[in-house]
Amino acid sequence: MTEFVLTIEWKGFERDKYVHTVLEDNILPPYIKNCRWFAGKARKIKQLKVRHVVHFEEFIFLMFEARYEEGDNELYLLPISFIEENAQNIPAKGVLSKATLDDKMGYLVDAIYDASFRRALYKAIFNQSKITQYNNDLLVFNKGKILTEEADGLDSHLPNIDSSNSAMIFGGKYFLKLYRKLFADTNPEVEMVEYITEHSEFRNIPLFAGSVTWNRLEELPITFGVMVQVVENIKDDWSMTGDYLNDFLEAFVEGNFQIKESVFDKVSQLAHRTAQMHLALFALRGADKFNAEPFDREYRRYLHGKFEALLERRYNLLTDNYLRLDVQAQNLAWIFMEAKDLILDFIDQILTRPLSSFRTRIHGDYHLGQILATNDDLVIIDFEGEPESSITERKIKHSPLKDVAGMIRSYHYAVSAKLFNSAETSNTDAIVLQRAADRWYKLIKDTYLEEYLSMFGSPHPLFKDPNEVNYLLLFHLLEKAIYELGYEVNYRPTWVKIPLKGIVEVINEIEKLRR
Template sequence: MPISSDQLVDFLKKCRWFAGKARQVVLASVIQQIPFGEATIWIVEVGYEEGDTERYQLPVISVSEMPGFSTAQTLILEVDGRYLVDAIYTETFRYNLYTHIYNAESYGEPTARMAFVRGKGLEAEDLPEHISTRVLPVDSSNSALVFGEKYFLKLYRKLFQLPNPEVEMIEFLTEHSDFRQMPAFCGSMTLKSLGQPDITLGMMQRMVDAQKDNWDRTGDYLNDFLYAVPNRVFSIQEDVFERVGLLGRRTGEMHRALYNPEADATFSPEPFTADYRKFLQGRLNHLLESRYNLLIDKYRALDEQTQALAWKFMEAKELIDEFAEELLSRDIHSQRIRIHGDYHLGQVLNVQNDFIVIDFEGEPEASIADRKVKHSPLKDVAGMVRSYHYAVSAKLFESDETRYLEPTKLLKVTERWYKLIRDTYLDGYTEAIGWPHPLFKDQNEINSLMLYYLLEKAVYELGYELSYRPDWVKIPLKGIVDVIREVEKLHG
């Protein structure tokens, strides 16, 4: 069925996964069509009034009756009694995906074909004549399909002109390591067009039966602490330390698995080259400049305590510049590897008294190329440490139980909890990594790099809070000020 740009735009705006809702769309068109059984995979290009175009995956199929499970984002077009629908809502399309991954088949013409890969996570059993399939009603930037209540396929909607970093990471860990604390790689689907980079269309993994992510579970742990604070009681249950230490160990095991000198160039470790140090310097300078300007614009709207933290940050500009310049201009003997890249409590699921790490796509605001840059694994560690700081700060600052406590006192209490948890997590991490380890030269270099990545992460967070949650601005600012104090100690 032919479709106009306006019709396509109207449909896209109904879809949860369409990332361009807040932008002014000027054009949407189907730039490539790949037949797949009774369906067709459309590659849709969307142009905006400002900024770069985007590409999306839209599987379509023409049916005589609407699928039993239909939503506003099911029907694309109705013409002459037939319905053009998003094919994921038809069992025929879903089963076809499963069988092609199971058989590792390719489909299409030499000029444009879909290549299917089967991974270790897909059990070695006979291909069932029928397997239950369903669409998960998730509010996400991708679509989620379930097969036999065992396997989970993430169909990537927004497409990138490079293989998806998440698929690379999950496939590598499943196929080339003993690390099992993530949903195992079961297969993938990739668009291969003549003369063009491969484009990842989807990835299948083992399903995980998780009750909560670790952000929510940490919030539960914090309740006991929260209720005791107004009574001047400092209370942390022993099992909290055990869980935090276990997460530190699992993080260390993940990084040990990603350290593989025998791997190809995509995953082999690399030194801190001059180009990488230049990349870090440019990123930090950009973050600092944008945050300083935003902080100046928003300063008068901040409360007194937050203004005091903001002043310390702005007054330390020269010190921060000197610290970064000194660190990044000297020889660094630690190594870099592929890392998770967006590591925080919300990316860890609680499963049977253990942890499963998810969402290896990398930092959402970064380009796909930047998400594949190798970093010190301490960047992941810093992300999780900052997440614990957020967890306790958000809990205590936002709760009725602590509303009437003096802000300065509340800040001190959160710091005590945070530092105990931070040290427990880091102890678990160090235990799992082992010492010495080729990833790290010595403790002095670890300390300096950790300060750098903590600073970078907190400055990154500051931009979001200034723009969307002004009441939370004090959280990243406190993280920045903590780093400044440590740098001041180094400069003696």
């Protein structure tokens, strides 16, 4: 917290250039360095700039832009509140600066730490408030059908969650996610959760309770937050799969290959819930944003261009870092690089191959960490889409097999990380470990895929025939594994063999198809 004492006035805050300058130059730079939600901490910031101000009762939704030396920029949301001295116990991490307002001494704080802000936020959603701004923009609070608790007497708190957004829980029943990094256009999570909740029977998601949106007259709307029903869960499915793998690891160390039947039951359950989610998204009608679409020429060109560009970037990255890899990873990398023409030919087929299957909105960032396990069921969470993609890209309709490929890759990571990074297997031959990992992965993958497809029947508009299913699944498995390669080369070189093994497996399948 800066020792500077800032004099503020809420009225006309959007025009107060002096306060904006002090925020930009003196207050925000040291503050955001300690904020989990600020993604640019490791980057060189050229400038911070207050871009927008939205009034909400006695609070402000402040939006500032981080401009980087590389030339790009990001927009962040910081709700601010004034707290008089000794009025509330605000943690130090929530205090921006000492401040005065209406001759009262206090602090300028991140409003999420202000109980009165949280209470006002909930009340506005419950009452479906619409607040007109100084420029006739609207701050709109939308309410879902399940939101039934009156604001009076409802407590709120901030859960201890390490996230790139901020979370608030109301009455132990409703979870509000306040987005920190903002994008023009409605956040896909709000659209997906609201439409599924309000227009389908699928209930294995956190049910939609409300949203906060800044509707702009001249530009696209910006989503500030979404509220959903709290999910009482035991743990996420990545952790649960880790538990299953602990049992597998224990048996493996003793010389046994053993997978409990309960593991297959859970994999089947996840496959069924995944299929039910996709069926619900396919069945949604009445809005272009959800209607199923064919593999038209424009979409095919988009897929092809994106994959080809990704492939070129990864080849360059792998070439530059080849000597940093261990011997096993180098061998796999060599197979990948030697198969470039084969892969390019496989990618090219998306342009001309007959495809009668349809595509819909999908989850978009589907992996084991996005599944919460309750006492007897599974709940799918976090419908924001791929974090590194633009909002427009996250809303593009794809084959549901893109989600399926994401989950299959997640299983591959789970078993590989467990076997290759455990103390119990540190002295085991790598070939023996790989053989065990491959066998576990194949059994789980086949179970998941077979159970998933069994929910659709054949033919189905989303999956015309087995040939199309096979091609599209291989396409997205290869795309996902090549995408994963970037992170591992840059941040976890010892894990590079995991996506490389996935790539080589698909290359082998492509060669079988050619033969």
